[in-house]
Amino acid sequence: MSAPGPLPQHIAIVMDGNGRWAQNQGKPRSAGHQAGSDALKRTVEAAGKRGISTLTVYAFSSENWHRPSVEVKHLLELFLNALNRDVAELDKNNVALRFIGNRSAFNPAIRDGMRRAEAKTRDNNGLYLNVAVNYGGHAEITEAVRQVAKEVTQGVLRPEQITEALLEDKLYTQGLPAPDLLIRTGGEQRLSNFLLWQLAYTELYFTDTLWPDFNGEHLDLALADFAGRQRRFGSLPQVENA
Ligand code: IPE
Numbered sequence: 001m002s003a004p005g006p007l008p009q010h011i012a013i014v015m016d017g018n019g020r021w022a023q024n025q026g027k028p029r030s031a032g033h034q035a036g037s038d039a040l041k042r043t044v045e046a047a048g049k050r051g052i053s054t055l056t057v058y059a060f061s062s063e064n065w066h067r068p069s070v071e072v073k074h075l076l077e078l079f080l081n082a083l084n085r086d087v088a089e090l091d092k093n094n095v096a097l098r099f100i101g102n103r104s105a106f107n108p109a110i111r112d113g114m115r116r117a118e119a120k121t122r123d124n125n126g127l128y129l130n131v132a133v134n135y136g137g138h139a140e141i142t143e144a145v146r147q148v149a150k151e152v153t154q155g156v157l158r159p160e161q162i163t164e165a166l167l168e169d170k171l172y173t174q175g176l177p178a179p180d181l182l183i184r185t186g187g188e189q190r191l192s193n194f195l196l197w198q199l200a201y202t203e204l205y206f207t208d209t210l211w212p213d214f215n216g217e218h219l220d221l222a223l224a225d226f227a228g229r230q231r232r233f234g235s236l237p238q239v240e241n242a
Pocket residue numbers: 015016017018019020021059060061064075186
């Protein structure tokens with residue numbers, strides 16, 4: 001059941017809490033990541049049913065490389081398996097996939113899998129699913145600035161021509177509307193370097209639910225909360241007969 005009131009068109013999710021979920025069950029952290037990938041499938045399906053048009057999910061941050069190498073290796077294997085096994089089903093469900101983040105750190109098999117998944121699903125329009133892998137907000141903005149500086153040095157751009165729209169066009173999220181709602185599971189109330197530019201006016205929703213437990217009912221709670229928010233974007237509330 002969807003909530004009355006405005007529906008967010010674009011939802012960003014920090015899928016946090018896999019490790020603690022596993023620990024609570026006396027299982028290795030890898031089991032938490034596996035359960036987390038099932039939660040993502042559930043959530044994509046639930047979001048599609050509710051008419052959400054875009055989901056952007058944080059799967060692996062540029063700082064997650066600092067974790068023990070066995071965990072990083074497991075996460076990369078899980079990602080490659082998902083690329084090989086789950087893309088056909090997403091395609092069947094009219095989901096268009098896009099990966100955001102710095103791809104250069106991944107091995108050729110993963111890079112190729114990402115390219116193929118994007119190509120296969122590029123004409124779908126049921127739900128746009130952006131998966132942030134090796135993503136960092138600081139890195140994204142730094143890379144955009146580097147590109148702009150290059151164009152200025154080459155003489156194809158004057159500093160006065162640098163606008164917010166021009167910078168936005170250099171971000172990984174080029175062409176996407178900003179998220180209306182950010183959901184972070186796992187109880188932490190921070191952004192952890194996610195979409196720093198794009199979240200400027202996004203409504204933030206934090207829940208203690210651990211990501212592997214997240215389902216359609218939890219999504220509905222977040223949607224109901226969002227429906228009660230008043231977004232002002234620095235202006236004043238809309239008043240009748242003002
Ligand atoms: C989120 O869950 C998944 C990734 C960061 C890859 P965590 O692995 O951070 O789980 P917790 O926060 O340790 O419980």
